[in-house]
Amino acid sequence: MATSVTVYGPPLSTAVSRVLVCLLEKDVPFQLVPVSMAKMEHKKPDFIKMQPFGQVPAFQDDDITLFESRAICRYIAEKYPTQGTAGLYGTNPLVKASIDQWLEAESQSFNPPSSVLTFQLVFAPRMKLKQDEALIKLNEGKLVKVLDVYENRLGSSRYLAGDEFSLADLSHLPNTQFLVDKTDRAELFTSRKNVSRWWSEISTRPAWKKVVEMQNA
């Protein structure tokens, strides 16, 4: 069966993996085209045509080219509402509003400190770069405040936006996986009872387990 969907980028990239898990949750077949960051393929003219900031992922579906992982996820959820996991982006404006507010919270409050920590604790050592202890401390402090809010929320709600798994939860998978699995900071998540329960549920979903396999391949 010809697939109209192509994702460009390495599965280890948090933004790429965000898109991959969304496609897998929705049972949308796709082809994954590797992009060698080491060879600066993401800065070459052909790639820039798709993604003008020279970042992964880039995404194509038929005649449409998209970038920014959260925009791609919204598109996938809207285009394929009935197949795979339903309700990723809700079916009416009220549910969408709840998903949007927690997706924005992920994007504005969770992503910045968790991205810095992921880079400092996971990627900097691999790239033989010196870790910035002050930056790590600062961002741990910021992340702790966010996780305290989540701990409270998840005590009265199964998932962030409500009773159903949605894009709001999905968007947290990439950075949290690195922090829990590849650093000594897992207890930021596992020491919080409700966050720990939520993380356990969302990270053992088959779609995410498949992405982790792809990352470790």
Place this chain on the structure above:
Amino acid sequence: MALKLYGFVGSNATFRALASLFEKDLDFEFVKVHMAGREHKTPQFLSRNPFGQVPVLEDGDITVFESRAITQYIARTYADKGTDLMMKDPKKMAIQSVWMEVESQKFDLPSHKLTIELYVNVLRRGQEADEALVAEFETKLADVLDVYELRLKESKYLGGDSFTLVDLHHLPNLHYLMATKVKRLFDARPHVSAWAADIVSRPAWVKVASMLQK
């Protein structure tokens, strides 16, 4: 009144939400949150937004926080009123969604940092500019504006051929930056300059800006 916006005059995010309410010509009550008195950290406020931030929208018994979630809620719920802020065609909406993320992920940080440094610290508080910080974030902003310049050569507005939430989301930070030397970054790029002049002169934004003047 069914629609209430909780906010603060010093908050760009509040003005992002206000812009959408004015574009849609909606009746609403603006409830000023007393930040200096730490009202945003009270249990009552935290029950509206557990992050203790403004703005928060109440529409009957619905509560929404995060300015960009509020504007999307307004755009969808009141689709038949005022300005169309979201594309109806799914492919056009997908493109709009891309550029909404660009504003959020690329434009907001450098523009916000420059606003705090040059408008708040220098202009308002009379401090001396941290030139290293200004240089760092002007470089980042310039890179984003270079992409915008190319985009606006092919598209009348950032999100597509009409004014949408993409452009609206830029307005608060843009408003402050235009009062600083960062304006020259916009002026140097003809399509960006024309776009910026166009969107800040929209009647709805002029109303919001007049609230900022008080």
